[in-house]
Amino acid sequence: MSLGETAETRFIDTSQASAARMYDWLLGGTENYEVDRQACSELLKIAPSTQQLARTNRDFLRRVVRDLAAEKGISQFLDHGSGLPTQDNVHEVAQRVRPGAKVVYVDNDPMVLAHARTSLDDNENTMVLGYDMRRTEDIRHATEGFLDWEQPIAALFVSVLHCLPDTDDEDDPAALIKRVAGQLAPGSYMVVCQLVSDDPAVRQGVTQLMEDVTQGHWGRVREKHEVRRFFDPLEIEPEGLMDVIDWKPDSMPPPLHLRPNDWVEWGGVGRVPV
Template identity: 80%
Template sequence: MAYGEKPQTHFIDTSNASAARMYDWLLGGTENYEVDRVACSELLKIAPSTQQLARSNRDFLRRVVRNLAAEKHIAQFLDHGSGLPTQDNVHEVAQRVHPGARVAYVDNDPMVLAHARTSLDDNTDTMVVDCDMRHTQDIRQATDGFLDWSQPIAALFVSVLHCLPDTDDEHDPAAVVRAVADQLVPGSYMVICQLVSDDPSVRDGVTQLMADATHGNWGRVREPHEVRRYFDSLEIESPPGLVDVIDWRPDSVPPPKHLRPTDWVEWGGVGRVPG
């Protein structure tokens, strides 16, 4: 059972789409429903490169975790909005480098939690926290003792901040990122990326579609300069800096510009907590 979860309190809503289940479908998974597939079909009409972006983003997640584990010697990861299990999850990548690496997954999607109960129970170096990623103090309390907060941690916000709406309080995406960074010791890392577009019709169209499809469980497609704000007070790892994630230390030559998506991209990078 995920930390904080109460038996039989989670109802899997199949009448509205779920961002986690849509992402699963885009990656070729089977843990999704007709409502999710219909929403994905409509999404692809607005942003045809969406499936390509989902796969590029998953490749980025593998590369960045491997890089942090192997080159920065990070052995603790806090994955916000972890989503449904797929191949090469964070703990699998990290534990290939450090067999005892610890990974705490944070999510509150009922289907994600259901799969976590069965797929991670036999791995004592993983835990799942049933929590809204915006409740940073609750997450800190839940992971205290599992993660050693006196040592460096890599906090991951990979393709999840577009699920959070803008607010004027501590639940604003930028405020959430700052709150987590403030909890981390110097030498920790923040991995942050989200969907961005320079095209207002894509930003507005996707935002409205996802808000309708998920019954309000969505935030906003943003612009690169807005994502850059998330890295305020962090030392951005450069090269490559903040980029389309396909260009973040790729394993092979990335496609040339004329073969890239023109509708939207996953944009961000890695920041180090200074000190």
């Protein structure tokens, strides 16, 4: 494993919640603190299906990486906002299909980096960068020689764009997606999904809670049409955009009346035009 860090890497702060550690708790992990568990408790009051959604999202990540490696022939993956390593990470899924597949994880959460030092140390085809995902030029420079940027890459933005606020500059999520798409070779793929809700009270309540508990390290719960805008520079794959539970499922998804009605993980796969 290669590990790249920058001066912006922070110490682990156990006095405020972390979205990555909250996600870990929702998946049944142990890499979290009481402040994260308390934040999850408050989050579940606003959006009771959150734990179910975290698992649905993780299942989608496994399926989409497996599909990209097996069906699309992708052997390079760039995972933005990777979160804490858990069972069946991107490199594990991809390398089961393609043993030589290379995976770069990008995350600036210090606990993610600390965990990566121990869990990925013996895997020479993984790289971990302690960068803000919006520093696209730095990421490109740091991965030169590890990734072949002249060949197709799958760039993953799975359940992470809701952590980024809307801005009027190049840090805006839509601008970030456009910039990364412009760096990738034709025929590359981008996987983009985020939490959305049709209920204004859920959007506002979750956004405010997460803004408070993470002390500003949060963006916004959006609507489906806003996620569609992220795909403007891409050719959307035939499956389209959807609740990710319906994206090439391994088994029959639950009927609509048994699904969450507070929020869902919405998105899909786009291809960089040839």
